[in-house]
Amino acid sequence: MKNVGIIGGTGYGAIELIRLLQTHEHMQLKKIISHSQHGEQIAAIYPHLTDFIEDPMQELQIESLKDEVDILFFATPAGIAKEIIPQLAGSTIQCIDLSGDLRLGSPSEYEYWYGKKAAPKQLIDKAVYGLSEIYPEQIKQATIISNPGCFPTSALLGLIPALEKKVILESGIVIDGKTGVSGAGRTPTAMTHYSETNENIKPYKIGKHQHIPEIEQYLTAQAKEPITVAFTTHLVPMTRGLICTMYGQLAKETSTEEVIKQYQSFYENHPFVRVREEGSFPTTKDVYASNYCDIGIHVDQRSNRIIIASVIDNLVKGAAGQAIQNVNLMNGWEETHGLHTIPVYP
Numbered sequence: 615m616k617n618v619g620i621i622g623g624t625g626y627g628a629i630e631l632i633r634l635l636q637t638h639e640h641m642q643l644k645k646i647i648s649h650s651q652h653g654e655q656i657a658a659i660y661p662h663l664t665d666f667i668e669d670p671m672q673e674l675q676i677e678s679l680k681d682e683v684d685i686l687f688f689a690t691p692a693g694i695a696k697e698i699i700p701q702l703a704g705s706t707i708q709c710i711d712l713s714g715d716l717r718l719g720s721p722s723e724y725e726y727w728y729g730k731k732a733a734p735k736q737l738i739d740k741a742v743y744g745l746s747e748i749y750p751e752q753i754k755q756a757t758i759i760s761n762p763g764c765f766p767t768s769a770l771l772g773l774i775p776a777l778e779k780k781v782i783l784e785s786g787i788v789i790d791g792k793t794g795v796s797g798a799g800r801t802p803t804a805m806t807h808y809s810e811t812n813e814n815i816k817p818y819k820i821g822k823h824q825h826i827p828e829i830e831q832y833l834t835a836q837a838k839e840p841i842t843v844a845f846t847t848h849l850v851p852m853t854r855g856l857i858c859t860m861y862g863q864l865a866k867e868t869s870t871e872e873v874i875k876q877y878q879s880f881y882e883n884h885p886f887v888r889v890r891e892e893g894s895f896p897t898t899k900d901v902y903a904s905n906y907c908d909i910g911i912h913v914d915q916r917s918n919r920i921i922i923a924s925v926i927d928n929l930v931k932g933a934a935g936q937a938i939q940n941v942n943l944m945n946g947w948e949e950t951h952g953l954h955t956i957p958v959y960p
């Protein structure tokens with residue numbers, strides 16, 4: 615049994631980790647670390663956790679962490695993990711960072727998109743990008759995982775097979791993303807205020823979203839030539855769920871049936887990606903509170919484009935679920951362990 619710590623204890627990512635770890639047979643939650651509410655019981659903040667967690671949340675103490683935990687999840691905003699992970703040098707703790715600190719290979723790109731000083735290049739290079747279905751072999755060897763962003767998870771899983779099978783051209787890719795409000799975390803803002811999100815669909819961070827370079831970096835790695843995308847994000851009035859509807863220019867003559875077969879074969883041994891049959895498109899509710907990514911495909915002969923819809927739950931496959939999937943891979947456990955649940959419906 616491995617001992618687990620979570621930093622960023624009172625955030626949504628942490629709460630989702632706590633929920634998923636509850637049924638995991640190889641991991642036990644040892645420490646919830648909170649910089650703002652240490653000493654407090656988590657159930658005092660989240661009553662739904664009453665009777666599940668005995669110990670109060672704790673302050674971060676690096677030295678005692680080294681003796682107490684084997685696995686450490688960073689459910690913290692960008693800027694935190696990159697400062698703490700180097701202090702754990704010399705320990706064997708497996709670190710999984712849910713933030714964007716280590717996702718971009720170039721420090722200057724990070725500084726441009728995140729507006730913060732980047733992690734040392736050595737640390738960036740040591741971290742493995744935890745897109746579980748695409749990099750399983752690298753993840754198995756990793757000690758530091760940079761967990762993908764929620765939109766990149768959905769977009770990359772939806773686009774990579776089309777690039778790999780040379781179904782679409784590298785140029786002209788458009789990604790139209792929509793997300794629920796929990797994607798913005800727990801701290802309320804004017805953007806997430808009920809009266810501003812209810813009965814509203816709000817484009818945000820257009821042209822400056824931090825996931826643009828992340829998506830481009832991994833599509834470029836796949837295609838082995840530079841790819842730029844047009845990416846838009848919208849806040850929609852729901853709590854969980856995220857959809858990327860994507861458009862690519864066809865590189866050759868093909869059919870919906872043929873491309874679906876290629877996708878099904880690409881994801882054949884990946885239980886969390888479900889590719890729909892022709893004519894069926896996924897909705898966010900089909901993956902609610904689960905680690906699935908569901909993908910629907912249409913080859914639009916009229917416009918010479920492919921249309922791909924990819925849905926995930928932003929807090930599960932987009933964050934805590936994929937983080938646990940990566941820990942399963944790192945430790946040689948069944949990939950689906952603790953995650954093989956039916957989505958909550960309706």
Ligand SMILES: NC(=O)C1=CN([C@@H]2O[C@H](COP(=O)(O)OP(=O)(O)OC[C@H]3O[C@@H](n4cnc5c(N)ncnc54)[C@H](OP(=O)(O)O)[C@@H]3O)[C@@H](O)[C@H]2O)C=CC1
Pocket residue numbers: 621622623624625626627628647648649650651688689690691692694712713714762763764796797798799800801928929932933
């Ligand atoms: N929400 C989502 O759908 C997704 C989130 N992510 C990423 O995961 C990370 C966590 O997200 P989420 O849980 O939603 O965010 P929240 O804002 O809900 O939680 C983050 C938590 O981090 C802690 N924290 C905040 N500021 C600091 C600080 N200066 N130093 C140390 N700890 C701090 C706080 O907990 P405490 O005070 O208890 O320590 C806070 O509650 C973020 O990097 C986010 O970008 C990635 C994919 C999807």
Ligand SMILES: CC(=O)N[C@@H](CCC(=O)OP(=O)(O)O)C(=O)O
Pocket residue numbers: 712713714763764793794795796797798799824825847849
């Ligand atoms: C609604 C909302 O604001 N969603 C966030 C989700 C990003 C996220 O949480 O991921 P990172 O770790 O990459 O910051 C956003 O679009 O920025």
